[in-house]
Amino acid sequence: MPRPQALLAGRLVVASHNSGKVHEIGALLAPLGVEAVSAGALGLPEPEETETTFTGNAALKSRAASAASGLPALADDSGLEVFALGGDPGVYSARWAGPSKDFNAAMERVWRALQEKGTQDFSARFVCALALSRPDGETQVFEGEARGVIVWPPRGDKGFGYDPIFVADGQTRTFGEMTHDEKLPLTHRARAFEKLLAALR
Numbered sequence: 001m002p003r004p005q006a007l008l009a010g011r012l013v014v015a016s017h018n019s020g021k022v023h024e025i026g027a028l029l030a031p032l033g034v035e036a037v038s039a040g041a042l043g044l045p046e047p048e049e050t051e052t053t054f055t056g057n058a059a060l061k062s063r064a065a066s067a068a069s070g071l072p073a074l075a076d077d078s079g080l081e082v083f084a085l086g087g088d089p090g091v092y093s094a095r096w097a098g099p100s101k102d103f104n105a106a107m108e109r110v111w112r113a114l115q116e117k118g119t120q121d122f123s124a125r126f127v128c129a130l131a132l133s134r135p136d137g138e139t140q141v142f143e144g145e146a147r148g149v150i151v152w153p154p155r156g157d158k159g160f161g162y163d164p165i166f167v168a169d170g171q172t173r174t175f176g177e178m179t180h181d182e183k184l185p186l187t188h189r190a191r192a193f194e195k196l197l198a199a200l201r
């Protein structure tokens with residue numbers, strides 16, 4: 001079996017169709033000298049996310065991309081868990097935005113659900129599962145989280161998804177108000193990536 005490290009030595013598929021994620025994962029991979037190519041650039045299809053966990057969906061996406069391309073693949077399945085909402089939208093975070101990917105509507109739905117609960121508990125976390133697959137299907141998955149609170153109204157137009165309503169612990173600005181370089185080290189994604197690197201070392 002090749003050293004897992006070799007998986008990050010040459011060309012790697014970033015198995016995501018979300019440009020915000022592809023940008024962030026590209027920045028995490030850049031210092032390693034990995035030649036990252038996105039699933040979209042290779043014309044790979046977007047698999048249906050049939051699992052009920054972040055780790056399950058991440059593995060499903062990395063396996064599909066690696067098998068289809070013959071290259072190692074790194075997939076990200078992530079989402080926002082709001083504690084007072086029992087973890088919603090969770091693995092359905094992308095689906096709450098609907099087929100038109102309307103995250104203004106998805107953010108409103110989060111806020112409305114919190115209002116309906118009548119709660120003052122706005123605590124939340126972003127979760128990211130990163131799955132690394134080889135073309136033979138062998139897969140490793142790593143999870144990271146970023147804890148914080150939901151704020152309303154949305155603030156900032158940077159980032160993607162739910163960034164304008166999330167303030168990470170210890171911060172005052174939302175992820176939507178931060179530059180890419182400010183947001184990235186605070187993310188669930190960077191934390192999952194640290195674990196992946198530690199495991200491959």
Ligand SMILES: O=c1nc[nH]c2c1ncn2[C@H]1C[C@H](O)[C@@H](COP(=O)(O)OP(=O)(O)OP(=O)(O)O)O1
Pocket residue numbers: 015016017018021046049076077078079080093094126159160161162163175187
């Ligand atoms: O840092 C983040 N900042 C804001 N929102 C975020 C973040 N990370 C995940 N999210 C939300 C939006 C995203 O749409 C959904 C993930 O859903 P998820 O299925 O993993 O990704 P996706 O469908 O957008 O792209 P793909 O599956 O092709 O990787 O959670």
Ligand SMILES: [Mg+2]
Pocket residue numbers: 049094
């Ligand atoms: Mg998805």
